[in-house]
Structures are given as C-alpha cells and as structure tokens.
Amino acid sequence: MLTIMICVGSSCHLRGSDDLAEALEQLIDEHGLAEKVQLVGTFCMDKCSMGVSVRVGDSQFSGIKPEDAEVFFRHEVLPRIPNQRE
Ligand code: FES
Structure with a gap:
C-alpha cells in the first residue's frame, strides 16, 4: 500500500x-x-511557503497546486506503485 499524505495545516x-x-x-x-x-x-510539514505539501511514500514535495494533481499523480504516484504501469 502506497500512502499519500497531504498537509492540511492552515497554510x-x-x-x-x-x-x-x-x-x-x-x-x-x-x-x-x-x-x-x-x-x-x-x-x-514545515514547508508552508509555496503551495500544498505532499508526501508520497518516502518522498516529500511542496508547492503542489490542485490543478497540478493529474501531472503529479502521473509522475510521482504511479511510478511508486509496485507493478503499476501508466
Ligand atoms: S501548513 Fe505547513 S507545510 Fe502545510
């Protein structure tokens, strides 16, 4: 199971x-x-400055905008799922 953590802090x-x-x-x-x-x-996650902070598995990202969701999903989520092809 891959876990995506999305920061819901106020920023x-x-x-x-x-x-x-x-x-x-x-x-x-x-x-x-x-x-x-x-x-x-x-x-x-102490990275409040640019946009939403997200952690996928062991990798942390920040500055993700809602409109980036699809590209982010394709580039950072799908490749981290075992046995998953695009
Ligand atoms: S509110 Fe600080 S990283 Fe999200």
Whole structure:
C-alpha cells in the first residue's frame, strides 16, 4: 500500500489542500487503485511557503497546486506503485 499524505495545516489548507485531496482521490478511483493507494491528511510539514505539501511514500514535495494533481499523480504516484504501469 502506497500512502499519500497531504498537509492540511492552515497554510496548505488556504492553498487548496482540500481540492488537491479531492482531485487525487478521484484519480485513484479512476485508475482503480483504491486498494493500492491510500490518501491521508497530515499536519504541517514545515514547508508552508509555496503551495500544498505532499508526501508520497518516502518522498516529500511542496508547492503542489490542485490543478497540478493529474501531472503529479502521473509522475510521482504511479511510478511508486509496485507493478503499476501508466
Ligand atoms: S501548513 Fe502545510 S507545510 Fe505547513
């Protein structure tokens, strides 16, 4: 199971963490990955400056915008799922 953690701290919340979470949830559904990827909220990751902070497995990203969800999913989430092709 791959875990995607989305920061729901106040700064990230203001920058759209809810919308990003919703978009990623939808992408997970569309790709039939509900049993392979879980989405969880987490508190401030101390990278509040640019956009929403997200952790995928062991990798941390920041500055993710809700409209980036699809590209982010394709580039950073799909390759981290074992036995998953695009
Ligand atoms: S509020 Fe998200 S990293 Fe600080």
